[in-house]
Structures are given as structure tokens and as C-alpha cells.
Amino acid sequence: MEIIVPIKQVPDVALNIKVKDGAVVEEGLSYVISSWDETALEAALQITEDVGGEVTLLTIGPEKAAESLRKGLAMGAHKAIHVKYNEAKQTDSFAYAKILQKVLEGREYDLILTGKQAQDTDAGLTASMLAEFLGLPQVTNIIRFSDVSEQSITLYRKGDHATEVLEMELPGVVTVNDSLNEPRLASMRGIMMAKKKPLEEIELDAIGVSVEMSGAQGSMTEVLQYDKPESRKEGKSFEGDETETVKQAMELLVSEAKFLA
Amino acid sequence: MTQRMWKNHELKKNYDVVIIGGGAHGLATAYYLAQLGITNVAVLEQKYLGYGGSGRNTAILRSNYRTEEGIKFYDQSLGLYEDLAGELDFNLMFSRQGHFTLGHSTAAVSGLVTRAENNKALNVDSYILDPQEIKKMLPEIDITDHPRFPVHGALYHPPGGIIRHDAVVWAYARGADRKGVQIHQLTEVQDIIVDNGKATGVVTNRGTVSCNTVISVVAGWSSEVCKKVNVKLPFVTHPLQALVTQSYKPWLNHVVVSGTLHIYLSQTDRGELVCGNGIDTYPHYGMRSTLGFLESYAAHVLELFPVLHNVAVQRQWAGLCDMTPDYSPIISPIDEINGFYVNGGWGTYGFKAAPASGYNTAQMVANGKTPEMIEPFRYNRFAENRLVGEKAAASVGS
Ligand SMILES: Cc1cc2nc3c(=O)[nH]c(=O)nc-3n(C[C@H](O)[C@H](O)[C@H](O)COP(=O)(O)OP(=O)(O)OC[C@H]3O[C@@H](n4cnc5c(N)ncnc54)[C@H](O)[C@@H]3O)c2cc1C
Numbered sequence: 001m002e003i004i005v006p007i008k009q010v011p012d013v014a015l016n017i018k019v020k021d022g023a024v025v026e027e028g029l030s031y032v033i034s035s036w037d038e039t040a041l042e043a044a045l046q047i048t049e050d051v052g053g054e055v056t057l058l059t060i061g062p063e064k065a066a067e068s069l070r071k072g073l074a075m076g077a078h079k080a081i082h083v084k085y086n087e088a089k090q091t092d093s094f095a096y097a098k099i100l101q102k103v104l105e106g107r108e109y110d111l112i113l114t115g116k117q118a119q120d121t122d123a124g125l126t127a128s129m130l131a132e133f134l135g136l137p138q139v140t141n142i143i144r145f146s147d148v149s150e151q152s153i154t155l156y157r158k159g160d161h162a163t164e165v166l167e168m169e170l171p172g173v174v175t176v177n178d179s180l181n182e183p184r185l186a187s188m189r190g191i192m193m194a195k196k197k198p199l200e201e202i203e204l205d206a207i208g209v210s211v212e213m214s215g216a217q218g219s220m221t222e223v224l225q226y227d228k229p230e231s232r233k234e235g236k237s238f239e240g241d242e243t244e245t246v247k248q249a250m251e252l253l254v255s256e257a258k259f260l261a
Numbered sequence: 262m263t264q265r266m267w268k269n270h271e272l273k274k275n276y277d278v279v280i281i282g283g284g285a286h287g288l289a290t291a292y293y294l295a296q297l298g299i300t301n302v303a304v305l306e307q308k309y310l311g312y313g314g315s316g317r318n319t320a321i322l323r324s325n326y327r328t329e330e331g332i333k334f335y336d337q338s339l340g341l342y343e344d345l346a347g348e349l350d351f352n353l354m355f356s357r358q359g360h361f362t363l364g365h366s367t368a369a370v371s372g373l374v375t376r377a378e379n380n381k382a383l384n385v386d387s388y389i390l391d392p393q394e395i396k397k398m399l400p401e402i403d404i405t406d407h408p409r410f411p412v413h414g415a416l417y418h419p420p421g422g423i424i425r426h427d428a429v430v431w432a433y434a435r436g437a438d439r440k441g442v443q444i445h446q447l448t449e450v451q452d453i454i455v456d457n458g459k460a461t462g463v464v465t466n467r468g469t470v471s472c473n474t475v476i477s478v479v480a481g482w483s484s485e486v487c488k489k490v491n492v493k494l495p496f497v498t499h500p501l502q503a504l505v506t507q508s509y510k511p512w513l514n515h516v517v518v519s520g521t522l523h524i525y526l527s528q529t530d531r532g533e534l535v536c537g538n539g540i541d542t543y544p545h546y547g548m549r550s551t552l553g554f555l556e557s558y559a560a561h562v563l564e565l566f567p568v569l570h571n572v573a574v575q576r577q578w579a580g581l582c583d584m585t586p587d588y589s590p591i592i593s594p595i596d597e598i599n600g601f602y603v604n605g606g607w608g609t610y611g612f613k614a615a616p617a618s619g620y621n622t623a624q625m626v627a628n629g630k631t632p633e634m635i636e637p638f639r640y641n642r643f644a645e646n647r648l649v650g651e652k653a654a655a656s657v658g659s
Pocket residue numbers: 281282283284285286287305306307308309310311312313314315316317318319320321322448449450451478479480481482486501502503537579580581582607608609610611612613614658659
């Protein structure tokens with residue numbers, strides 16, 4: 001089973017991300033693999049451990065994106081493809097999907113497995129567009145899979161009142177929900193071995209991606225600016241004797257918050 | 262009713278002593294000052310207590326240093342740590358598990374022999390073990406000649422160990438608070454006011470405070486704070502990284518340090534392995550962790566402990582270290598500015614020093630006289646060529 005796992009390197013959202021003058025402040029950002037993509041990688045590793053085969057990571061991004069590939073290799077992926085790309089800021093899902101299509105055309109694979117959306121944009125479009133461009137079937141947002149063979153895979157999607165069970169023919173595109181699994185941590189040996197695993201670097205023109213297809217020109221949408229989310233009003237805390245503070249809190253709930261009017 | 266570990270206060274207009282920095286050293290200084298009856302004291306911390314090295318270190322304690330000055334000072338600190346849990350009524354989880362410094366060449370072992378002899382002369386328990394003896398105590402270690410740097414011997418220091426670093430910070434904070442010290446978090450010192458050669462106050466984001474004494478206890482930020490009073494001391498700040506693994510059954514009963522391989526590790530009571538390297542080679546204020554650190558740590562630790570190959574790395578982080586040319590601290594009044602003291606230069610090794618550092622700094626400020634114990638750490642030593650060379654004993658693995 002040959003599995004391609006496209007991953008995106010995103011700013012670590014566990015850290016404080018600041019917005020200034022309509023743009024994200026780069027300084028102090030730290031970059032990680034988008035968490036849904038990590039879930040996809042874990043699923044891919046489980047599948048190959050089960051039925052054999054190899055997992056290939058794929059990312060489009062600047063020099064520093066190679067770190068995320070090496071982290072994925074440390075987790076256990078077999079090889080990686082780095083498409084060198086410096087126009088991430090102007091690029092939307094459509095352009096990413098087009099580039100991915102170009103990378104994957106002519107390659108052999110059974111399954112493309114990735115996150116249901118990227119952690120930075122939350123758009124959730126790239127994988128679906130890619131499936132369209134490649135003419136492959138797709139199932140999004142799975143919470144479980146079973147019965148993996150070279151020909152097909154069974155996929156489960158959660159609805160409000162029932163779980164949908166689907167069988168998809170391969171090759172195909174699957175996106176994962178983070179409830180699917182708990183991604184493994186890299187082991188000491190994994191970290192050490194990652195350095196020796198194949199990491200293929202690709203320039204855009206080598207795969208026939210023209211200037212018109214990438215960056216702002218290749219994108220259908222444009223981000224005008226980033227606004228700060230409205231900050232929450234500061235809460236009120238009460239200190240001192242419990243009977244007193246509870247009374248004060250109750251009074252404010254009635255008089256100011258009109259909560260218990 | 263829930264009780265706070267320390268109280269919040271309005272910032273007063275005046276204190277006798279302002280301590281800049283809410284790490285273990287600043288808080289210990291406040292605690293011991295209060296013990297001497299000086300309680301009109303404010304600890305000003307730009308972020309939260311333990312934001313600096315005190316909340317990021319790997320908590321190795323020991324006193325097997327190289328110079329007479331160093332050994333005596335760190336041994337006093339270890340002695341204070343011994344009784345600290347009782348004194349502060351707080352479980353600090355001090356685990357005296359013994360400390361190995363491995364030597365991977367004849368030259369390295371001979372350096373360790375010097376340290377063992379210096380230690381013994383000053384009643385610090387520390388001696389040399391050969392590879393067979395090491396293997397008995399660390400059954401998983403590879404002492405064959407397979408590794409690139411085979412183990413030739415070790416300095417073993419039974420009183421060394423590890424402690425719970427956050428607990429030390431919180432316990433000193435609570436102790437100081439109970440004695441009347443005011444702790445102010447989210448209070449950044451933006452300037453220091455000097456009038457006629459005397460420090461008379463500080464400017465903070467919460468207003469200006471006047472005082473008689475200002476003590477800078479900011480470790481990795483020491484150059485920045487000294488800049489505010491135009492004092493240039495030989496601090497250079499480097500990042501230092503660490504990592505922690507998932508929890509495993511207890512298997513490693515001692516702290517292990519290898520200077521040659523640039524690594525160290527210990528196992529906490531919770532079962533995690535706490536691991537670190539030497540400092541990042543470039544000066545920097547960024548506290549970012551890197552993949553390069555993970556790769557180099559993994560490669561080196563597997564040379565020593567091949568059994569660790571499947572151990573999973575849980576988390577990594579970085580902190581700042583204020584290195585000095587001789588790897589010894591600066592604890593000193595600054596002659597040019599009356600009432601201004603500097604406590605810094607704690608590098609990669611300062612956590613173990615917090616009690617003695619706080620204790621002696623408090624004595625120095627309260628009595629207006631530098632205690633003999635820390636006299637060697639005056640800043641003039643660089644101009645006077647009296648370095649306290651601890652590089653061989655202080656680097657890697659703190
Ligand atoms: C990864 C790592 C591992 C380590 N391992 C060990 C070890 O095993 N053993 C050991 O002995 N030592 C170790 N150390 C070193 C040790 O952590 C430090 O030497 C020690 O914690 C320094 O304590 P401190 O209180 O002086 O400074 P810090 O704990 O750094 O506190 C300084 C405080 O000052 C504050 N501050 C700075 N500027 C201002 C300002 N302008 N206004 C207000 N506040 C300000 C900072 O926010 C910070 O909280 C390690 C360090 C690191 C980074």
C-alpha cells in the first residue's frame with residue numbers, strides 16, 4: 001500500500017499569535033505540522049504497519065517546512081517530498097491543490113490521506129479540490145477506517161444520529177477528523193533515523209508549475225487583511241469570606257449582568 | 262476556603278528594596294531578606310514567577326565543582342536545600358540519587374580526578390569509579406568499546422540529585438509572602454532611576470516606585486537590565502534546550518552527565534526522563550526549540566544507552582542562560598551606583614545555587630558588607646584577573 005500524506009506546516013496555535021497592522025506578526029512564531037495532518041500520518045503509519053507498504057510525506061512550503069517533514073519522518077514516515085515554495089501568504093486552497101496535482105501526476109499511489117482542514121486557515125478545501133483535479137473519489141472527515149486492501153477501504157463518518165459507513169475504491173482521497181487517533185510521539189531512534197531517510201526536493205518549474213499557476217496569480221481568493229478577534233471583557237473576581245463574596249456575585253448577576261432578573 | 266500561595270497587591274509608591282526578577286534567586290533573596298527583618302520588599306516579575314530559567318531547568322543539584330570558591334559555595338547551597346522542604350513546609354521532592362560525570366578519555370578522567378581530590382579536601386563526597394563499577398550502578402549503560410567515545414571512568418557524587426523546580430519557586434514565593442514581602446507579577450522594570458550616583462527607584466509598566474536598593478536578579482536578561490544603568494558586565498546570553506520523554510518504569514536511579522557527548526539525563530519520580538544538551542552555540546534571546554537539538558541528543562544518548570531507542574519524546578523547550586567568561590556567577594554591589602546590586606551569571610548551572618545565592622545576597626544587602634562566601638564572585642574579578650574557573654565542572658549537565 002503506497003500512501004501519500006500531504007502535510008502543511010502551520011504556526012503553532014498553542015502559542016500566542018499576534019496580529020498587527022492587518023498582518024500576522026512573524027516574530028516569535030514557532031511552526032508545527034497541522035494537527036489534523038498529524039492524525040492522517042498516524043493513520044497512514046498504522047495502515048502500512050498492518051498491510052505493508054510505504055508512507056510518503058509531501059509538503060509545499062519554504063525552507064523551514066523541511067523541519068516538519070523531518071519530524072514526520074521521525075514519527076515513522078518512509079520518505080518525503082519537499083516542494084520548495086515561498087509564496088504561502090498569497091496562496092489559497094485552489095492554488096495549493098493545483099500544485100499538489102502537478103506533483104502527484106505520474107506518481108504511483110493507492111491512497112492520499114490528509115487532514116480535514118489546515119490549522120491556520122481552517123478552510124478545508126484543498127483535499128477536495130485535489131481529488132477533483134486528479135479525478136479520484138473522496139471521503140472527508142472520517143472518524144474510523146477498516147478493511148483496508150489494495151482495492152478498497154471502509155470509512156466511517158459521524159453524523160448527529162448515526163455513523164455513515166462507506167466503502168471507497170482505491171486510489172482515492174481521504175481526509176481525517178482528529179478523533180481518529182492519537183498521533184504517536186517520535187522515539188529517540190526515530191529522530192536519529194529521520195536524518196537518513198530520503199527527502200526529495202522539487203522546484204516548481206521542474207513539475208511544470210508556471211508563475212500564473214502559483215501564488216496570488218494562481219489563487220481564486222485573496223486575503224485582504226487579518227483583524228484581531230475582539231477581546232473578551234475582563235472578568236470579575238471576588239476575594240474574601242465566602243458568604244460575602246457569593247452575595248456580591250449574586251447582586252452583580254442581577255443588577256449588572258441582568259442574568260437573574 | 263481556597264488559600265492563595267501568595268497575595269496580589271497594589272504597587273506601592275515606595276519600598277526599601279526592589280528585587281527585579283521572580284525566579285528562584287529573586288524569590289530566595291526576598292525570603293532571606295525578610296528573615297533578616299527587611300520586609301518592605303517588592304519582587305517585580307515581568308511575566309509570571311518561574312518564567313525564566315527557574316521554570317525551565319532540569320533541576321540537577323550537586324556541589325562537586327572544581328575550585329575552592331565554587332565547591333564551598335555550591336556545597337552551602339546543597340546544605341540549605343537539604344533542610345528547605347522542612348523550613349518552607351513544602352514538598353520539594355528532593356531526590357538524592359547520586360550524580361555521575363562520565364569521562365570518555367584519559368585526559369577527561371584525569372580532570373575528574375582533580376575534581377575528586379579538590380572535593381575531598383573540602384569534605385564534599387565525590388570519588389572516581391571505573392567502568393565495571395559504573396556498570397554495577399547503571400546496568401543499562403554501554404561500557405564496551407563500541408561507542409565512538411567509550412566510557413573510561415566517572416566522577417561519582419552521592420549527595421547530588423534532582424528536585425522539583427517549580428516547587429522550589431512556589432515555596433520561596435509563599436515563604437517570602439508570609440513574611441510580608443510583596444510579589445508583583447506582570448510588572449516589568451523598564452528603567453532604573455539613578456540620582457547622583459545612587460539608585461533611587463524603578464519605572465515599571467504599572468508606575469514608578471522609589472526605593473533605597475535595587476537588586477537585579479534576572480539571569481538571562483542581566484545584560485538588558487544592566488544596560489538601563491549603563492553598566493557593562495561580561496554576560497552573554499545563550500539559549501539552552503531540554504526535553505522530556507514519556508513516563509517509564511523506574512530504571513535509571515542516578516543523574517548521568519557526559520561532557521564529551523554533550524548530554525545528560527535523569528529520571529523523575531513520575532518516570533519521565535529529563536534530558537539536556539550543552540548551550541546553543543550562538544548568543545540569542547529566542548526561546549525556541551529546534552529539531553537539531555533533538556537529533557543531536559538522540560544520536561548521542563543512544564551511544565550511551567542503546568536501550569532508549571524506543572523511548573518517545575514528549576515535549577521540548579528552551580530557556581536563556583547568562584554565561585560568564587569563567588562560568589561562575591557575579592554577585593556584587595556595583596561600585597559606580599550606590600544601592601545597585603547584581604546577582605547573575607547563573608548560566609546553565611544556577612538552579613542549584615538559588616538558596617546560597619539568595620541567602621548571601623540578602624546578607625550583603627542587609628549588612629552592607631559582602632559575605633566572605635561570595636567575595637570571590639565580585640564583578641571586579643574580571644578586571645583584576647582573579648577568575649573562578651569552573652568551565653570544566655559547570656558546563657553541560659549543569
Ligand atoms: C534548559 C535548562 C536547563 C537547566 N538545568 C539546570 C540544572 O539542571 N541545574 C542547575 O543548577 N541549573 C540549571 N539551569 C540554569 C538555571 O535554570 C538558572 O541558572 C536559574 O534558574 C536562574 O534563576 P534566576 O532566578 O536567577 O533567574 P530566572 O529564573 O531566569 O528568573 C529571572 C526572571 O527575571 C524576569 N525579568 C527579566 N527582565 C525583567 C524586567 N526587566 N523586569 C521584571 N522582570 C524581569 C524574567 O521574566 C524571569 O522570570 C538550566 C537552565 C535551562 C534553560
